[in-house]
Amino acid sequence: MKSSLGVYVHIPFCARICPYCDFAVEAVGEAVGEAGRGGAASGDWRETEDRYVEGLLAELALRAATFSGRSLSSIYFGGGTPSLLRPESLARIREAVMDAFPPGRASPEITLEVNPSTLERERLPAFRAEAGINRLSVGVQSFDDSVLKALGRAHGAEESRRTLEAARRAGFDNLSIDLIFAALHQTPAMLEADLDEAVAFGPEHISSYELVFEARTPFGRALADGRFSAYPEEASASMVERIEERLVGAGYRRYELTNYARPSHEAVHNRRYWQRLPVLALGVGAHSTDPPGPGRPYGARHGNPRARVAWLAGVEAGAWPIGEEERLSRADAMAEACFLALRCAEGLDEAGFEAEFGVALREPFGDAIARFLGEGLLEQIGPGHLALSRRGRMLADTVCAEFV
Helix, strand or coil, X not given: CCCEEEEEEEECEEXXXXXXXXXXXXXXXXXXXXXXXXXXXXXXXHHHHHHHHHHHHHHHHHHHHHHCCCEEEEEEEEECCHHHCCHHHHHHHHHHHHHHCCECCCCCEEEEEECCCHHHHHCHXXXXXXXXXXXXXXXXXXXCHHHHHHCCCCCCHHHHHHHHHHHHHCCCCCEEEEEEECCCCCCHHHHHHHHHHHHHHCCCEEEEEECCCCCCCHHHHHHHXXXXXXXXXXXXXXXXXXHHHHHHHCCCEEEECCEEECCCCCCHHHHHHHCCCCEEEECCCCEEEECCEXXXXXXXXXXXXXXXXXXXXXXXCCCCCCCEEEECCHHHHHHHHHHHHHCECCCEEHHHHHXXXXXXXXXXXXXXXXXXXXXXXXXXXXXXXXXXXXHHHHCHHHHHHCCC
């Protein structure tokens, strides 16, 4: 894994922007749908799509040397709504990435985020056969229409059901469902109904995310103005516990704080972030995890501009670097090694920490570890391994903040 690479491809386009979304996205309205039907906006949208794809390929060429010699383990098409791109566009990107970074012995995991819609549903067979997608992440969020409406989602629950069924018919045997909880007026009964439907569909992977009010979003501004109220903390914690009970009882393993999988179906790409493995991120607003190298002994993080005009101007001119780069200090890397490992079921390996940094874990963090062990927030899960306890998972932000 140390000599492997994951590639994240950010597609910023959405039919419309959800009011809680803080990602680097832009609304393209009905243009995509008209293009899919050969409508009047077809030419304009295809020109936008094609230029963006060319920009991704240009950025790949500019960035490949930083990650040279690594074998490809995963590609993740995220967004935005990457399934708005034509299958042939995704195929071009996949082929270019695999030319630059040939896979190792195992076939790479290739994930596509999909929103439930008629256009995207119709493209599922081509996404699999032509674009080479072998894993879908479906943005269900809820099976309750009132919750979806309150969240500003463009789809209804029935479209989610049809999309999941269509994905199976198209031959996808690795499906992930996203669910949002503690969302506005959602009740425990509504959550139970969401979990009932999610489990009944039998996806290989389920991600559960608490609704967060990011400051610069419409929901964030509504919270600040007093038009919204945050979900009660105790009620949210109860939902976290219930999600774990239900999904573990249904045969899923909680392998990370917000992610559950059936055996051997953990997300290969997502695990790279928690394991601090290199990720080349392409596109507007994308953030890379650069490997160690000259001048960056502990690696670096690189963030692209969030504006498509600025990003395109840079990559089309062959100019690099664009955006911002943060070179990690030893202290930064040590902190990340701790709090990212604690997010995962395997926990924090003390021997591995010492091998990487040349210092025993309890030298810089001994006081915090002793306190959390005493309070029952951390536990020993084997020789030299620390993990969050059940109660610690409820207070994960508090625990992890002590290692920063």
